[in-house]
Amino acid sequence: MSARITAASVGIVSVAAAGLLSGCASPSETQAIIGGATATSSLFSNGAFTEELIQARTFTDGTAVTTRTYLAGDKSRVPLGIDFNGDGRVDPVVAYGGAQAVMQILLSDGEPGKVKFISLTLDSKRDMQELADVAVGDIDGDGRLDLVGAAEGACWYFHHPSSGDTKDLAAWGNTDPEDTLAERIDASNTQLTEGELEALIAQAIGPGVNLDDYIVTIEQLYTNVEIADFDGDGDNDVVASRLFQILLTPKPEIPVPPLRINDGDVLVFVNPGFAVNGHNWTAVSVGRHERQSRLDRDGATGLLVYDVDGDGDFDVISAARDDNNAQIAWFENPGVLSADVPWKQWRIGSVRDAQSVELIDADGDGRVDVAATGGKQMQLVLFLQPKDSPKRTYDWDTHVLAQFETFEPRDVKAVDIDNDGAMELVVSGNAGTVRYFERTADVTRAWTPLVVANFEPPGNVGLLGYGDFDGDGDVDLVAVIDQELEKDERLVWIRNDLIRR
Structure with a gap:
């Protein structure tokens, strides 16, 4: 069946509307029916939530799972459930890191009321490594869902098979054996210029350091990625947050200490025109300091896309866990995507070790607010948008919704779970x-906390997905459980029986 964009049942209340959204080298050749509805354990509060195993880990370093996509021209940014096969049910997409990173589509294949998935595994067989995030959207305007991944060194674009057959793994992404890097968005592979590197090093280490004493190496990692039409030309572009680690290693026999500099930024990659591969895209810097010629999103992590100022184009909301100024900020789209036209940065607020951001109209005033997690700060924070204007050089109204003692929050999602x-x-x-x-x-004031899951053995739970996987009318969750022992790692969905209790 053709993988057209449909409204799968995700059970989301959008910021713009109060109603529930419902309804509806070459890739690896692995296909297997996996999963089922057998609970591995009943660990959750009063039996209202149950862990359901999708699969024990067949790949290592699970990093992210996503379940939502957006229409290119929808300025209200109403999320839709990812639905490749048009059956009205959510198809999660999972990202795995490691030296040979893969993307995994979990194609729904169960009867009504039963949850089963077909695993479709995609890898570049080139040099896609350390995949950190994945986004789903229609890049080439054919009505079918494509994949974009944030990875070490570059972002990667997997074009959906033109036949419409999602299960035709050999037809995903690059089908030209002579074009070995067609899946890589070439503009994302660009490193810092010499001038940018010198300015960054000078800002970080100051005078008294002789660069001639060092061997300088740069590592870049894309951490998050989103898809949206930033220039209003009808096709989707890509925005990604990027981390830099600059290593200054002393040359042999020179007695100076090694140095390491961390930095980051946000980039928009402009679609050259309904692209079917990664060639001819252009990069536009979003996260750049206004007063200095240097990057300005140290530790860039979370990303959101929304028309914050209501002027008809998409802006970017960014978290930067190591930023010393505004860990949560939004960047105003100037209306023209050009390297010569800067984006204006506006403050939202500060939370130490900012990890993730999410949109929610918390106070019901019709203006989008921002929720954020602070990992080391161990807080869930709400930033209420000011009534006069979101364009602030100081923080939005800031409220701590939860202060944890030992729990380090990672991802946050706004969901009508009950x-x-x-x-x-x-x-x-x-x-x-x-x-x-x-x-x-x-x-x-502090919001009322309830525990959904306490997994055993305990591990880290990263980016969350959600949707009505079993078709019973409520929102379930999906998560990758990253355990200390690889044998304990797994991909699960969390059945929601809350409203039937």
Whole structure:
């Protein structure tokens, strides 16, 4: 069946609308029916949530899972469930890191009321390594869903088979054996210029260091990726956050200490025109310091896309865990995507070790607010948008919704998990825990916490996905459990029986 964009049942209340959204070298040749509805354990609060094994780990270093996509021209940015086969059910996409990174499509294949997936595994067989995130959207405008991954050194684009057959793995991405890097977005592979590198090093280490004493190496890693039409030309572009690690290794027999510099930025990669491969894209810098010729998103991690100022084009919301100024900020789209036209940075707020950001209209005033997690700070924070304007040089109204003692939160998603028409915040993190928080009458006070899952053995739970996987009308969750022992790592979905209790 053709993989057209349809509204799979995800059970989401959008920021713009109050109604529930429902309805509806070459790739690896691995296909296998996996999963089922056998609970591995009943660990969750009062039996309201149950862990359901999708698969024990067949790949290492699970990093991310996504379940939502967006229409290119939808300025309200209403999320839709990923649905490759048009059956109205959510098809999660999982990213795995490591030296040979892979993307995994979990294609729904169960009867109504039963959850089963076909595993479709895609790898570049080139040099795609350390895949950190994956986004799903229609890049070439053919109505079918494509994949974009954030990885070490570059972003990668897997074009959906033109035949419409999602299961034709050999037809994903590059089908030209002579064009070995067609899947790599070439503009994303560009390193720092010599001038940028010198400015960055000078800013970080100051005077008194002689670069001639060192061997300088640069590592870059793309950490998050989103898909949206930033220039309004009808086709989707790509935005990605990027980390830099600059290593200064002393030359032989020179008695100076080694140095390491961390930095980061945000880039938009402009689609050359309904592209079917990674060639001829152009890069536009988003996260650059206004007063200095240097990057300005140290530790760039989380990304969101939304028209924050309501001017008709998409802006970028970014988390940067190592930034000394505004760990949470938004960047105003100038309306023209050009290297010569800067994006204006506006503050949202600060939270140490910012990990993830999410949109939610928490106070119901029709303006988008931002929820964020601070890992080392061990907080869930809400930034309420000011009534006069989101364009602030100081923080939005800031409220701590939860202060943890040992839990380090990672991802946050706004989901109506109990079907009451109001959004809750679902949070993943360390110690094998997933929690959700119900808003209180005064949304600026601490929200009511409930534990969704305590996985055993405990491990880290990273980026979360969600959707109505079993077709029973409520929102379930999906997560990669990263354990200390590889044999304990697994991919699970969490059955939601909350509203039937």
